[in-house]
Amino acid sequence: MSRYPNQKLFWEKHHKADTHKAYIDSPSRFAREVEELFPPGATVLELGCGVGADASYFAEQGNTITATDFSEAVIRQNQQRYSNRNNLAFQVLDISKPFPFSKHSYDVVYAHLSLHYFTDSVTRKIVNYIHTVLKPDGLFCFMCKSTDDPLYGKGIQIEKDMFEKEGHIRHFFSETYAKELFNKKFNIQLLESGKEDLYGYPSAYIQVVGRNI
Ligand SMILES: C[S@@+](CC[C@H](N)C(=O)[O-])C[C@H]1O[C@@H](n2cnc3c(N)ncnc32)[C@H](O)[C@@H]1O
Numbered sequence: 001m002s003r004y005p006n007q008k009l010f011w012e013k014h015h016k017a018d019t020h021k022a023y024i025d026s027p028s029r030f031a032r033e034v035e036e037l038f039p040p041g042a043t044v045l046e047l048g049c050g051v052g053a054d055a056s057y058f059a060e061q062g063n064t065i066t067a068t069d070f071s072e073a074v075i076r077q078n079q080q081r082y083s084n085r086n087n088l089a090f091q092v093l094d095i096s097k098p099f100p101f102s103k104h105s106y107d108v109v110y111a112h113l114s115l116h117y118f119t120d121s122v123t124r125k126i127v128n129y130i131h132t133v134l135k136p137d138g139l140f141c142f143m144c145k146s147t148d149d150p151l152y153g154k155g156i157q158i159e160k161d162m163f164e165k166e167g168h169i170r171h172f173f174s175e176t177y178a179k180e181l182f183n184k185k186f187n188i189q190l191l192e193s194g195k196e197d198l199y200g201y202p203s204a205y206i207q208v209v210g211r212n213i
Pocket residue numbers: 007011012023028047048049050051052068069070071074093094095096111112113114117
């Protein structure tokens with residue numbers, strides 16, 4: 001058993017309490033920006049979709065989305081809310097486990113604030129799963145909290161750039177780390193760091209788009 005707080009229980013509790021409800025109708029800035037890079041009518045796999053605002057936006061733009069999250073509660077809520085959309089499917093998936101999708105099946109894999117919860121070794125496995133399910137030339141778009149975030153270094157250190165604070169585990173990404181993860185798998189199309197309020201808190205992020213090799 002892990003010595004760190006169980007993140008599935010942590011997130012189920014949040015989603016059952018509807019803590020992200022205020023954001024249901026607000027796709028993220030990152031979603032709006034990267035959607036412009038998608039091929040028309042793209043097949044998109046979203047990882048850690050939460051309340052589904054970005055997935056819903058991608059579907060409205062004419063893409064076909066499989067949006068996933070390991071929280072059964074949030075996936076159930078999304079399935080009810082979006083039951084009338086035939087290009088938007090929600091599915092329970094723990095992204096730290098091998099993906100149940102065929103090789104080369106998606107044009108885009110998208111992860112907004114959902115890739116920064118894992119140790120280095122698990123993160124590298126996830127990047128491999130993504131590399132496998134993406135079509136050749138497919139796009140991998142992600143945004144994570146960066147090592148410049150105000151929460152960096154707070155709480156108990158788990159490993160390099162990874163901390164647990166009040167039951168929440170975060171792995172902060174540097175640009176160097178993102179480049180290393182992409183090495184020999186993705187050609188970097190965009191790599192930027194910046195500051196933005198996320199869920200109402202001043203934050204620092206890194207956003208990356210890579211093209212599958
Ligand atoms: C900060 S929220 C971001 C949600 C959404 N992408 C957004 O931007 O609003 C992180 C999400 O990742 C999900 N998550 C955390 N660990 C996960 C895992 N191992 N597998 C799948 N989803 C996970 C949580 O349930 C939560 O919905």
